[in-house]
Amino acid sequence: MSEPTDAPIRPEARSPRGFMDRRARDLSAERAILDAVSAVYERFGFERLDTGAFEFADALGKFLPDADRPNEGVFALQDDDDQWMALRYDLTAPLARFAAQHWDSLPKPFRRYAYGPVWRNEKPGPGRFREFVQCDADTVGSARPEADAEIIAMAAEGLEAAGLPVGSAIVKINNRKLLNGLMSAAGVTSEGQKLAVLRAVDKLDRFGADGVRLLLGEGRKDESGDFTKGAGLNAAAAERVLAFTAAGAGDRAATLAKLAEVVGGSVEGDEGLKELSAIDTALTGMGVGAERAVFDPSIVRGLEYYTGAVFEAELLLETTDDRGQPMRFGSIGGGGRYDDLVARFTGERAPATGFSFGVSRLASALRAAGRDLASASRGPVVIIAFSQDDMGAYFAAAAELRAAGIAAEVYLGGSGMRPQMKYADRRLAPAAVIMGGDEIAAGTVTIKDLDLGRDLAAGMTDNAAWRAERPGQQTVPRAGLVAAVAAIVRGQP
Template identity: 70%
Template structure:
């Protein structure tokens, strides 16, 4: 046994994973609760699918060697079939819809939330495990279904705590880009891909950088040269006009886009889809600064079959805007269920990146309340422990979080413990209080405010830092501290 005790593993977590506690977890829980409540108001039902699926059902990074370890975490079951941790919540939905299609009310409207895992190289803001919260409509090919998903994304951001006008949903459709390239005579697959990659760099490189990448190529500051799409001047002009449509409102953007994609089959289809989305969004009360058409959004255009949308957070300050990037996105994916059924099944959805949104809200200081600990009942005397527990139980029955200190430290350490827990108050019950049927309440919130140097003399007069009250008045006195704000 003594030899085993010498075997001490290093306390470390795996790369790309994070420990979350306190404020992080409570923020994530509030986001999920608020967004889930909103989804249900819109008529979406919850669905929970397993954390792992058969690898071939996920339909991504399938095994072509000994194990499917590119992009997913996978293992082989005892029946020698490969299982993989889900990398999103949409692929399991497609499997579920195909498996239960005959018994589902259609269109099938579901929401889901939970962790997903990606076996990718971790980096800043890029984790291997994170939370998502999705809503999807399966079985409707109407553009209005896309508009509804977009409107819910707008409402969900507000429900999650994003300040008014603190986010925007950018909308595009792959049909517009296909129409632009068709009308411009760009038919070679590699050239079309180069155009797509150039457009995707608009935010980072700006219009001049994109124009270089659409032409011969671009030399960056390090001296590295990136080969361009080699478009003609006329073709580059058409693409750049296409990209400037995002500066106009939704209705005006449609007119700009019609000039460069109109007349092509897919372009006209895309314009019609966006026009119907615009009309539905207007009917739903979604303003043009909450959701706009932006042809530079190219997320997953090889995966999505129609409209795509991306949520971007923007912290507006008095001098400049701080862009915190994408915290969610989605689009129309009409081919996913067909992998199982062989029949095209229209579907559209949106996914909130809950973990990233929580981090962004904290960075934006978006009115998030600090995580407060419980009221701490100080333990002076082991013989009085039953009395301490009775006091804590009385507070909890009144809806006030409370605990009895269960360490073995003295008063000073117990008060330090309560302060580290961000407790609003501490209850002190000594021999005198027990005999008199009273409790002494120390206002820790006030103590923290005064320690920070705040001028709270008036407030202090109304909320004394320490008070002794009869036991039957304890709950109301503590509630006044817990609910009060300076």
């Protein structure tokens, strides 16, 4: 029999699956994206809205089952009045609740943007998290196609402001009414068959036309031998669907003409064509050409959610994974028209349209494309601490730098000078300030340019002439501390 022990039981240091710890580098990149995109949204006249992290579970579209927990997919708890509330699943459902709650006092249309964390109680996996940051822009109260066009133009400009140059991403646009018109033209009537057709179209980029042709017909067997039952269309109807998906072209007007040949004549198809034509006119007026936004009939989003225009932003830049291998990043955001969400609360349809992207995913896309917004992030200037007796002088120097808008810290560990310099380098400090007894007595400071060392190690060649003359270490009068450090921090030749 073992003897009892008084050793404390220590928890294992671990993170729950699907939740990330993010340090300054990642947070800096995300903040840069949000600042840039927010400026675009505000230029378009959208106001920022922030709703609480929790919503009542029924407001999120989740319904209580017979058990004592809400439906899976959300993190929920019971309030003290026995009502179930859950962490928000996205930013759109809270907007619908807010709009319904304050409809009489809101300016209509109501134009808002929002960003913040959302939570999904789903199985995590590579690139799939239980907590992540979304950024949305929506217009509630306008049924005009021009409202969709404005969201599309804003999405394109926002992605460019976040670091994607023109031509490196494209917004692809479709309309659910065209898809419904296609179903009518192809003789598809049952809801199950419609869903099967839409799912087949959605796999065009993965399986190609031949694979989709099989899924539209009897079905498709994959490489492992697994069989997916098809939509059961006859050959003529399947070819009609494929002709619809192939109608996309760089020129939006040409695409509309091709689509009219396939779906024109049906009521919903003609409505969809008319709406896309109005979107094209508005996009053209805003200077959004085919290099930024195109009509793509293969885009299928939210089979039961969207009611009109749908759009998806795709990254076109070459990207590599962590091992340097080429990879296809694909979609980096999307949205569309959803006219039924507010009606869940009011019983009356309120037209709405919006666009959403995952901030972490966009940051990852930029990093994979070699455009990491955090690559230039640096830590504070580090003031080396030699003696306890001179701490007052160290903190006075730090205060002067901070007053000049320069981030600075006094080293407060217990190590000697060499480990302190290593610490400053790990902090990505632009400079280290050395104030030993000799410097203090002489009224001087020594400044080591750590940025220069990193630039030389990386083989940087811009401003080469200035860099060649720039001292790696300099001693200046104490009164010149701020000016000398500022030249390093701000990169002033």
